[in-house]
Amino acid sequence: MTIPAPTVRVLVCGTADRGDDGAALSAIAHVLPSLEPAICQRLEIRRCPQLDATDLIDVSPDEACLVLDTVVGVTAGEVVELSLEALVGSATIAPRSSHALPIQQVLGIAEAVRGGLPAGRFLGIGGKWFGFGSTRSRAVREGMPAYERAVRAAIAGLAGVVAIVA
Amino acid sequence: MHTSDLRFMVQNLTRVEGEGSLHLLVRDGAVAEARLQIFEAPRYFEALVVGRTPDEVLDIVSRICGICPVAYQMSAVHAFEDLFGVTVDPATRALRRLLYCAEWIESHALHIYLLHAPDFLGYPSAVELAKDHRQLVADGLRLKQIGNQLLALLGGRAIHPVSVRVGGWSRAPRQAALRSLRPALGEALHLAQATVDVALGLTPPVFEREPRLVTLHHPREYPMNEGRIVSNDGLALAPQSWGEAFHEVQVPWSNALQARGADGLPYLLGPAARIVLDHDQLHPLAREALDASGALESIRRNPYRSIVARAVELVQAAADAIDIVDAYVPPAQARVAWAPHPGIAAWATEAPRGLLFHRYEVGEDGRIAAATIVPPTSQNQAAIEADIAAFAPRILDQPIDVATHSLEQLIRSYDPCISCATHFLDLSVQHEVLA
Numbered sequence: 001m002t003i004p005a006p007t008v009r010v011l012v013c014g015t016a017d018r019g020d021d022g023a024a025l026s027a028i029a030h031v032l033p034s035l036e037p038a039i040c041q042r043l044e045i046r047r048c049p050q051l052d053a054t055d056l057i058d059v060s061p062d063e064a065c066l067v068l069d070t071v072v073g074v075t076a077g078e079v080v081e082l083s084l085e086a087l088v089g090s091a092t093i094a095p096r097s098s099h100a101l102p103i104q105q106v107l108g109i110a111e112a113v114r115g116g117l118p119a120g121r122f123l124g125i126g127g128k129w130f131g132f133g134s135t136r137s138r139a140v141r142e143g144m145p146a147y148e149r150a151v152r153a154a155i156a157g158l159a160g161v162v163a164i165v166a
Numbered sequence: 167m168h169t170s171d172l173r174f175m176v177q178n179l180t181r182v183e184g185e186g187s188l189h190l191l192v193r194d195g196a197v198a199e200a201r202l203q204i205f206e207a208p209r210y211f212e213a214l215v216v217g218r219t220p221d222e223v224l225d226i227v228s229r230i231c232g233i234c235p236v237a238y239q240m241s242a243v244h245a246f247e248d249l250f251g252v253t254v255d256p257a258t259r260a261l262r263r264l265l266y267c268a269e270w271i272e273s274h275a276l277h278i279y280l281l282h283a284p285d286f287l288g289y290p291s292a293v294e295l296a297k298d299h300r301q302l303v304a305d306g307l308r309l310k311q312i313g314n315q316l317l318a319l320l321g322g323r324a325i326h327p328v329s330v331r332v333g334g335w336s337r338a339p340r341q342a343a344l345r346s347l348r349p350a351l352g353e354a355l356h357l358a359q360a361t362v363d364v365a366l367g368l369t370p371p372v373f374e375r376e377p378r379l380v381t382l383h384h385p386r387e388y389p390m391n392e393g394r395i396v397s398n399d400g401l402a403l404a405p406q407s408w409g410e411a412f413h414e415v416q417v418p419w420s421n422a423l424q425a426r427g428a429d430g431l432p433y434l435l436g437p438a439a440r441i442v443l444d445h446d447q448l449h450p451l452a453r454e455a456l457d458a459s460g461a462l463e464s465i466r467r468n469p470y471r472s473i474v475a476r477a478v479e480l481v482q483a484a485a486d487a488i489d490i491v492d493a494y495v496p497p498a499q500a501r502v503a504w505a506p507h508p509g510i511a512a513w514a515t516e517a518p519r520g521l522l523f524h525r526y527e528v529g530e531d532g533r534i535a536a537a538t539i540v541p542p543t544s545q546n547q548a549a550i551e552a553d554i555a556a557f558a559p560r561i562l563d564q565p566i567d568v569a570t571h572s573l574e575q576l577i578r579s580y581d582p583c584i585s586c587a588t589h590f591l592d593l594s595v596q597h598e599v600l601a
Contacts, residue, residue: 049325050232054311057304101280105293109280112296113304132229 006044008158009059009118013069015049019134020076020127024068026136027125027144031151042159051103056110056118064158065120068151070140076128077143079150084117121154123147186582188554188573189419192562200555202547202577204420212537215526219533220246220332220506223526227539228326231583233276236269236321237517238539239330240391241524245513246332248406249528252504255497258334259391264490265320265327266390266515270483271354272313272324273518274437274476277581278361279306282473285575286368302364305357309480312354316347316487334501344491351488355451358480362455365477370470371572373557377549378431379439379466382516388447388482389440389516396443397433406512408523414540425545432548435520436580437475442466449489452482469553469579476581506532517542519581543583550580 016022028045035043044063048055051067059065065084074080088107101109111117125147128137191199211230215223220242227242228235240262247254279302280292289295296303314324319339321327329336382405384393395403401411412433414423427433441448442465445456456462456478465471512525520542529535557576561569 049323052307052311052314054307057307101292105291108291108293109296109303109307112293113300113307115300 007042007063007160008155009044009046009055009063009065010155011051011055011065011067012045012047013049013051013067017132019129019131020070020125020136020140021130023070023125023127023136023140023144023147027148027151028068030144030148031155034152035155039155039159043155051106053101053106053109053113056107057114059114059118059120063118065118066151066154066158067120067122069122069124070127070130071124072127074126076126076137076139078126079143079147080122080124080126081150081154082122084120084122087122088117119158121158123150123154186420188577190554190558190573192558195559195562197555197558200551200558201417201419202551202554204422204547212539215534215537217533220511220526220528223534223537224330224332225328227524228328230539230541232325233273233583234269234517234519235326236265236317237515237522238524239327240266240515241513241522242526243330243332244391244405244515245511245524245526246528247504248513249509249511250332250504250506252333252502254334254502255499257338257495257497258500260490260494261320261335261338261497262330263390264487265317265330267483267487267490268313268316268320270313270479270518271358271487272310272317274480274483275306275309275313275361278365278473278476278480279303279309281581282575282578283364283368285571285578286370286473305360309354309357309361312347312350315350319343319347331501333504334497334499336500338496338500341494341496344494348488348491351484351491355481355484355488358477358484359451359455361480362459362474362477365474366459366461368473370464370468371575372468373470373560373576374467375469375553375556376467377469377553378427378433379442380433380435380521380545381439381443382514382521383444384447386447388449388452388486389444391515395514395521398443405514406510408512408514408521408540409525412540412545414544420547422544422547423540424547425540426548432552433545434549435542435545436472437479437518438465438469438472439520440516441475441478448478449482449485451485452478455481469576472579472581508532519543519583520546541583543580546580546582550577550582
């Protein structure tokens with residue numbers, strides 16, 4: 001039996017021990033069991049606490065990318081979906097740390113080295129609490145069902161699959 | 167008499183870690199003040215560890231920095247083991263050195279390729295550099311990735327590792343797991359050797375001075391976790407005794423304490439200090455790269471040449487890592503038993519940016535009663551200010567953007583980690599003309 005090559009690389013960002021920062025990890029943990037095996041076989045799940053250019057550079061031309069993370073700057077619990085191209089062009093917040101490259105530079109480097117960004121989407125949920133050891137905020141807990149639906153839909157869309165298991 | 171001021175600001179100086187600003191006062195054409203202003207609020211880590219157990223301290227202090235968390239864990243764990251009389255398995259000792267090698271690889275690769283190289287090649291950032299020098303940036307990213315992979319294998323995760331424990335490890339890696347990284351480390355060594363050539367090809371601005379250099383020195387190996395604190399003017403101290411020769415001072419313009427020698431003078435830590443004072447202990451492959459470069463003297467005198475020192479240390483870390491992996495046999499016990507007792511735990515290790523000193527007072531209950539953490543960047547602040555003051559007169563007659571870039575490049579030469587020291591650099595230059 002030949003296992004099909006993955007067609008969607010899911011990059012799950014964040015850390016579970018920092019409150020709302022673990023939202024993407026929680027979402028993918030809930031979504032995966034609900035997906036049909038045929039879709040799961042097409043996925044490569046990669047955990048990346050902090051999105052790195054190398055996570056994007058080796059995405060093959062026939063593979064798409066889904067980046068999941070918690071975001072700031074929007075209402076906590078709100079689901080945000082952008083194309084990767086739109087993310088590159090989004091307004092920059094002055095980086096608090098340039099050793100951890102800002103998202104625009106991570107994507108910009110990947111685009112330059114790879115010769116273009118992979119096809120893909122960014123899916124985020126607005127966060128509120130990011131303290132070490134803190135639990136997820138009520139707003140994010142309430143927003144998780146919508147976020148998980150959006151993750152399912154994005155995976156299905158990127159995998160080129162119309163029918164999904166809800 | 168009247169005074170006219172000329173100010174210019176650079177907002178959001180990037181490619182340094184953290185937030186700070188540089189204020190330069192030029193009076194009658196001479197630099198009157200060069201102040202590295204670190205305004206990031208104090209982060210209170212020294213208070214956060216009070217009341218915690220030694221093992222908890224290891225996880226807390228690693229959070230001080232996302233780039234050099236291993237350094238914080240290493241200084242702390244060696245301090246506690248020294249106080250408690252813990253003797254670890256030789257394999258544990260080797261694994262800790264391997265963990266440090268991984269951090270040096272990812273930190274130095276990041277700084278050389280993504281933070282500092284754009285300065286030399288005339289690009290505002292690594293993004294623009296990557297458009298014209300795709301392979302160069304790809305090589306840097308690959309090196310960083312290999313460092314991170316090794317960190318993740320040993321530490322449980324690449325950032326803020328969680329496996330280091332007093333007495334050893336929460337879990338020692340299996341031999342097969344470690345050897346699976348052997349091909350990648352071979353690739354890292356090859357890329358590191360090429361990095362030395364890349365760094366040598368970067369033309370530094372003309373600037374020389376005679377800094378006081380301080381580092382650890384170990385008689386048989388390039389310093390990381392062990393050795394005596396030495397300087398190029400004869401200092402030789404035990405790693406617990408940093409406070410006998412150095413002290414911290416508060417300056418009004420910085421939320422980070424500055425460190426100075428007993429004579430009140432600045433000193434410089436980091437790759438250049440290590441290469442100059444410890445080159446005899448380099449791995450043969452790193453020594454070969456250094457000798458072939460012919461850059462030892464310029465590394466000592468010209469701060470912009472620190473990029474070559476970092477490149478040689480990439481070879482050092484990769485070659486050292488390969489030797490450790492090849493010889494690795496898991497420790498009989500991942501963690502040896504120990505018991506806390508009251509006293510002073512103190513130790514210094516070599517973080518990527520230089521000597522990192524920790525001192526803890528352990529109470530009768532085995533918990534931390536007080537802590538002092540002296541990061542390399544806070545120790546380097548005064549030396550950075552001195553170098554800026556010495557260099558600035560050379561570029562003040564240049565166009566503002568050119569002068570500003572030169573100063574930014576100089577600051578980046580020290581790879582400052584302002585977050586460690588307490589984060590952003592705004593540059594303000596004030597010209598006062600007295601007439």
